[in-house]
Amino acid sequence: MLSALKRIAAIARLVLIDGLRRHALMGLIVLSMAAQAGALLFFDFIPRDIGRASSDFILSLAWLSGCIFLFFHGVQVIALDEERKVIYSLLARPISRGEYVLGIFAGLAGLLLLLNLLLCGLGFGTLLIIKQLVPPVYFSQFHIVPYLLAWFGLIAMELMLLSVILLFSGLVRGSFPVLLISLSFYAICSGLPVVREAVNQQAARTEGLTGLKTMLLWMTAIFPDFDRLDFKNMIASSAPLPDISLLLVNFGLTISYLGLFLWLACLVYQRRDLQ
Amino acid sequence: MIAFEHVAKTYAKEIATPAHTALADLSFTVTKGETLGLIGANGAGKSTCIKLLMDFIRPDAGSIAILGQTPAQHTIRSQIGYLPETANFPSNLTVLDMLRFTGSTCNLSQQDTRTASEKWLRRLGLWDARKRPLRNYSKGMQQRANFTIALLNDPELLILDEPMSGLDPIGRADILALIAELKNQGKTILFCSHILEDVDRLVDRVLVLHRARNLFVGSPQVLAEQQDCPTFMEGYLNLVQQVTKNA
Numbered sequence: 001m002l003s004a005l006k007r008i009a010a011i012a013r014l015v016l017i018d019g020l021r022r023h024a025l026m027g028l029i030v031l032s033m034a035a036q037a038g039a040l041l042f043f044d045f046i047p048r049d050i051g052r053a054s055s056d057f058i059l060s061l062a063w064l065s066g067c068i069f070l071f072f073h074g075v076q077v078i079a080l081d082e083e084r085k086v087i088y089s090l091l092a093r094p095i096s097r098g099e100y101v102l103g104i105f106a107g108l109a110g111l112l113l114l115l116n117l118l119l120c121g122l123g124f125g126t127l128l129i130i131k132q133l134v135p136p137v138y139f140s141q142f143h144i145v146p147y148l149l150a151w152f153g154l155i156a157m158e159l160m161l162l163s164v165i166l167l168f169s170g171l172v173r174g175s176f177p178v179l180l181i182s183l184s185f186y187a188i189c190s191g192l193p194v195v196r197e198a199v200n201q202q203a204a205r206t207e208g209l210t211g212l213k214t215m216l217l218w219m220t221a222i223f224p225d226f227d228r229l230d231f232k233n234m235i236a237s238s239a240p241l242p243d244i245s246l247l248l249v250n251f252g253l254t255i256s257y258l259g260l261f262l263w264l265a266c267l268v269y270q271r272r273d274l275q
Numbered sequence: 276m277i278a279f280e281h282v283a284k285t286y287a288k289e290i291a292t293p294a295h296t297a298l299a300d301l302s303f304t305v306t307k308g309e310t311l312g313l314i315g316a317n318g319a320g321k322s323t324c325i326k327l328l329m330d331f332i333r334p335d336a337g338s339i340a341i342l343g344q345t346p347a348q349h350t351i352r353s354q355i356g357y358l359p360e361t362a363n364f365p366s367n368l369t370v371l372d373m374l375r376f377t378g379s380t381c382n383l384s385q386q387d388t389r390t391a392s393e394k395w396l397r398r399l400g401l402w403d404a405r406k407r408p409l410r411n412y413s414k415g416m417q418q419r420a421n422f423t424i425a426l427l428n429d430p431e432l433l434i435l436d437e438p439m440s441g442l443d444p445i446g447r448a449d450i451l452a453l454i455a456e457l458k459n460q461g462k463t464i465l466f467c468s469h470i471l472e473d474v475d476r477l478v479d480r481v482l483v484l485h486r487a488r489n490l491f492v493g494s495p496q497v498l499a500e501q502q503d504c505p506t507f508m509e510g511y512l513n514l515v516q517q518v519t520k521n522a
Contacts (some may be wrong), residue, residue, distance in 0.1 A: 003382065010379040012374065014365060021367035021408070084363045089421070092329060092357035093380040096349045248340070273332040275286065 007095050007180060011103020012110060014090075016076065019111045025073060029115060032065035036119055039126050043134070051139035051236030054130050058123040059150055059232035062116060066158040067186075068114060071179055073132060074108050074165050079175035086273060100267035105166055111160055120151045127235075139236060146234040153229035156254045160224060161186065164262035170268035189223045192216065224257055276432055276463045277328065282337035284323055290518060298325040299487045301337070305465055310458050312474040312495075313467035314511065315484035321467040322360060324484075325436050328465070334404065342432060353381040354512055356430035358493040360437045362417035365491055366410040370420045373409070374427055381428040388427070395423040398453075414441030422450065426457075433457060435466035439473060471508045483511060 006192045019025050023146040039057050078101075081087040086207045091100060115268075124147060129137045164185055200249045228250045234241065282301045288294040298320045305311045326332045327339055342351045364373060370393065378388025396402045401421040403411065412420060418441050425433065434453045438454065439447045454477055458464060468474050475495045476479060484493040484499070491498055491514060495507035500504035502510035 005382050006382075010376050013379075014368065014376055017372055018367045081365075083359055084366055086363045087358065087363060088357075088359040089362075089424070090376075091331065091405060092352060092355070092359070092425075093377055094350050094352040095380055099349075105289070147326075232428040274326075275333065 004096075004099060007093075007099045008103045008106055010098055011090065011095065011189075013105055015107025017054055017228065019073065019107070022073070025069070025111070028073075028117065030066060030253035032115070032119055033122055035061050035165060036122050037126060039123075040129060042267055043130050044158065048138060049236075050134050051127075051142060051234065054139075054151075055123075055127060055142075055147070055235035056232055057244045058119075058126060059154060059235070060238075062119045062151075062185065063082050063157075064240065065115060065119065066112060066154070066163075069112060070158060070165060071182060074162055075169070075179045076175045076180060077104055077108060078120065078166065078169035079173070079178055082173065082274065083175070091274070097269045100201075101166055101266045101269050102262065103171070105265075106164065106263050108162055109159055116151060120148075121229055122246065140235050141238050144236070145222065148230065149241065149247075150231040150235050152251075153231045156229050156251065157226045160226075160257055160261075163258050166269065167261050167265040170265050189226055192219060192223050193225050196220075224253075226231065229254065276293075276307050276309070276342060277303075277311075277465060278340040279324070280305050280338045280340075282327065282334045282339060284320075284327065284332065294485050298327075298334075301484075301487075301489050302362050303489065307463055307464060308461045309451060310464040310466070310478045312481045313465065313476055314469075314471065314481055316465075316515070317487075319484040320487045321484055322436060323466065325434055326464075328434060329355075334379055334396065354431045356425035356428065356433045358409060358418075358421050358425045358433070358435045359437055360370060360440060362414070362421040362433075362441075364409040364417070364420070367408055368409075369406055369408060370396070370412075371405050373420070373424050377424050377427045384427060386443075390397035390427070391427050394424070395426050399423050399449075415443055415446045418442055419446065419450075422453070431463060433462055433464045433466070435464065437468055438466055439470055443487065469510060475507045481507075483514065485515055490514055490518060511514050 039054050042057055043050050055118055058107075081090065087100075089098070095103070124144075125145070127142060131142050137169045161182070165178065165182050168181045168185075172178055173180065196213075199209055199212055199216055203213055231242075278307075280302050282298055283296075284298040285294055285296045288437045301320070301324070305313075313322050313324060323332070328341055329333055329344055331348070333347075339346055342354055343349050349420055357428075374392040375388060378385070378392070393402070396405055399422055401416065401419055401423060404411060404416065409417065409420060418438075422438070435454070438450055444451060451473060454464065454466070458477065461513070464477075466477075478495065480494050481498065482489065491501075498514065499505065499510035502513040504510040
């Protein structure tokens with residue numbers, strides 16, 4: 001077990017170092033940080049509820065940066081390893097395919113955490129400055145716990161997407177098909193709650209939509225509802241934090257989802273030919 | 276050390292690519308300390324053999340044993356040094372990063388990794404370039420870097436896929452000398468090459484593959500004698516021409 005962890009860490013280290021030396025990723029980090037600092041200018045254009053709008057801006061920007069990282073770097077890692085035959089050099093060492101997938105996940109997750117850590121720190125400072133610059137009526141509430149909870153939720157969503165990308169990377173060859181499928185998956189995840197809500201409203205007026213309602217509900221098992229992990233509206237709100245049991249359920253489901261998708265990714269990768 | 280028994284492999288049909296038989300009923304063995312050369316035209320099945328040994332692909336039929344286990348047993352690869360045909364690395368890494376990775380996955384101590392890295396980097400003329408990103412290496416340097424990585428863990432078995440690929444004449448002579456040195460140390464070596472001159476110079480036996488089938492296994496001299504030719508190279512060409520004519 002310990003030596004397996006050591007091998008996973010060795011792959012993760014390569015992914016981490018390769019990512020940190022990649023100019024495009026450095027550019028993404030600098031651009032994200034500059035854009036986040038831009039919230040200091042952005043809040044001047046908001047007429048009211050500055051706290052909520054600024055925190056929304058900061059978290060949305062971090063989500064966008066995370067998505068750019070996942071869809072333009074994360075998607076490429078396994079696909080390019082195969083296309084450039086780097087994978088032969090890596091798997092020529094005593095590493096199982098499962099360890100390779102987990103190592104890639106750990107390395108990319110490390111890069112994501114680093115990106116989010118920088119943005120989280122900078123975002124906190126930015127919000128503190130904004131709070132001091134505006135009258136209390138526009139930005140009355142700002143506490144560290146909801147702020148950290150919002151980031152925790154954001155990272156959980158990004159890790160779920162990453163596990164899905166790794167599964168698709170095992171199922172199809174080439175970075176572009178993986179990108180298209182992953183984007184479609186994300187679009188379905190984002191659209192499903194809206195469709196479900198619309199069907200529920202329709203069902204309240206007419207009968208006979210039970211089958212569709214059940215199907216949409218079960219689809220959430222495959223296409224998770226990211227809204228459950230979106231706590232950014234609580235950062236500048238006076239509303240109490242969600243019940244701890246609800247948080248445990250949501251994060252517990254996230255961990256189960258991550259575990260299941262990574263297990264499937266390892267299983268698929270273990271079985272396929274690396275041509 | 277290596278045993279192939281009635282191994283068959285067909286690459287499945289894909290969009291715009293028909294199914295293609297890469298190996299059909301192939302059997303051969305490589306004993307400890309032996310050097311076997313895999314030769315054949317492009318598409319004969321040489322690289323497929325190596326990919327099967329490294330567990331990059333799986334056979335459709337037959338069985339493969341390597342160091343007494345199946346290739347799927349990934350831990351055996353700590354006793355194998357593998358040189359891929361095309362040397363490719365993650366573009367932003369240095370050879371030192373790859374050597375640390377190799378040391379760590381093969382359970383070498385940091386001190387052993389450092390010592391072996393320095394030995395092989397100096398031996399293969401990469402010491403001064405060790406901190407340069409691998410993407411800036413020439414093809415020959417990448418091939419030598421790959422050799423350094425393959426030899427770091429002092430493997431019992433070396434699997435070399437086109438080891439002279441991309442090397443200039445000086446680099447080629449150096450690598451030939453290195454393979455001969457490893458052979459003299461008693462390492463078991465399986466290598467495939469298109470350069471028959473190198474094969475003739477290094478191997479104990481050759482395995483001639485042609486259109487997924489085994490045409491000949493034995494020493495280069497026996498092949499030349501069997502074909503009634505003065506050299507191994509001519510013997511090989513004669514054998515392939517005969518088979519093509521009869522097909």
